[in-house]
Amino acid sequence: MADHVATPDSRGIGRSLLLTLPVALWALLMFSRALGVPGVAVKVAALLTLIFLVTLFFLMVRTRQTNRWRRWFFATLGFLFPIGFIWELIALRGSMSIPMEKMIAGDTPFCFMVIPMILLPAALTRTVIFPGAILPTASNPHSIAVMIGLWMAATLVLGKGWCAYGCFFGGIEEGIAAMPRKARIRKIDGRWRLVPWAVLAAIVLLSLATLAPTYCEWLCPFKTITEYAEVRSIETAIQAGIFLSLFLGLVIVLPWLTKKRTQCAFFCPFGAFQSLFNKIHIFEIRIRRDECKDCVSCQNSCPTMALSKQSVADGKTLINCMHCGACVDVCHKDAAVWHIKGTPVGAAPERARLLHLYAAWGFAIMFGGSIIAGTLTKMLGFLG
């Protein structure tokens, strides 16, 4: 994962430790329950996760680099989530596929990807068009209310940053994209970044027309590694084929060839939907025009193509910026800076970065950390 990054002066160890202390305490609080329960696997998994996350935060503070270390967390989350989820499904039902009777019983785990599709039908028909349970049950803890509550909290804290600190699906692509040394495909037409908006519009309209979550039924690449409708007909076989093709193409092959998060950048309707919340998010990344030499490093480094020639000229990122910090990390001239809306650009960029990081990493520990620790517990338990 060693991409070329600019190397600003490191912060002193003592000061870095002091700045890491709040996050360490938060992590201790989050994992205190797991550390207290009987069972070696749970304790070891919680401890390993805690050390991993706090160390990464310390490195972010010390090196003043964000994306370089964030990626390790995010890729780990991306690769461990499906393992833990599939493990759980197999334990619960003995299969990754969900039978129709389970769907009818409301046992389908709710996924945040569904949120844009259920809003209009819910407003117009007072019906949630998803075969899940509103409140958690023993057989389905991932209920609609829990996931929407979690998403709302994350959105308030992170805005589109959800895609860089919360979305375990994006972590898989991030990990794959980080593997090759160089991109094989470098020239990508910027208009591809409009496609997620079109997919979003299409699925919202079709979900309203058919009163069914169209994206989940037909287009979600991540069904391949989570769960899918049991293949019992030509239609479900076609659906499974579409899921697998999209997963292989957008999540494995294209990220490898482009070193971009291609599913997120050129397909994901939830990412487009989440971009809207950047408008109310207080943190952003700005380009200081007086410092910028138009070297395009920032544009090349962005995993979701959230910078264009025009946006750089305007001193801004595009609306789909997920605040991963890649552009800030690679900028040799410190032209790309973190910024709090309403303050002068470049006034205290490091302070803005740290404030954003406290919020984002706090969420990452709570949400991603619990997923990582949970999967590690299962794996360690399995190994005995």
Add this chain to the structure above:
Amino acid sequence: MRLLTEAALLGLASGPACLASCGPVLAPWLVAERAGWRRALGLLSVFLGGRLAGYLLFAIAAGLLGATMPLGARARALLFAAAHLGLAATLVVYGLRPRRGRPEPPLVTIGPARRSWMPVLLGLFTGVNLCPPFVVAAVRAMETGSVAGAVLFFLAFFTGTAVWFVPFAALGALRVAETAATVARYTMLALAAYYAYLGILTLLARLLDG
């Protein structure tokens, strides 16, 4: 008169169902047009004209077939498939063709700049949609036992449904950015894939069932 009132009321009551089936096509198309109020109303009229043509064609067929020969499952499936494939093809052509007076090339381009018959086709293919209200209207039209009666019935039914489409003109009146218009065109392509899939699946199902 009673039958015409019934047809108009059926159309009026079925409006939301009509919007659900036609809205996904109509909304992105009108946004992509960035037409302004006057032209948007004009385009909507042409669209509704195409829709009316679809209704009337069906009405004539219903009148000719008469009440003694209801629309069979096979014919219904073929009509459904043809309408959806036609709609998909129109959406693809519409979405990929260069916009008149817009120098920026799209990602993929086919054919010359669009022509005004496209809205007619969109209206026609969305009109011949075998949604439940349409099927009810078709059965009642057949029961009139004459072509004139069926045509009048569908005219009244169309009038009832058309009321629901008028607010869509506001979408065409939106002066959205070029980017939003491009997104709307891509949306039409995504919808084309969906309708093409529906058409092909229906055809396949019919073929497999013999």
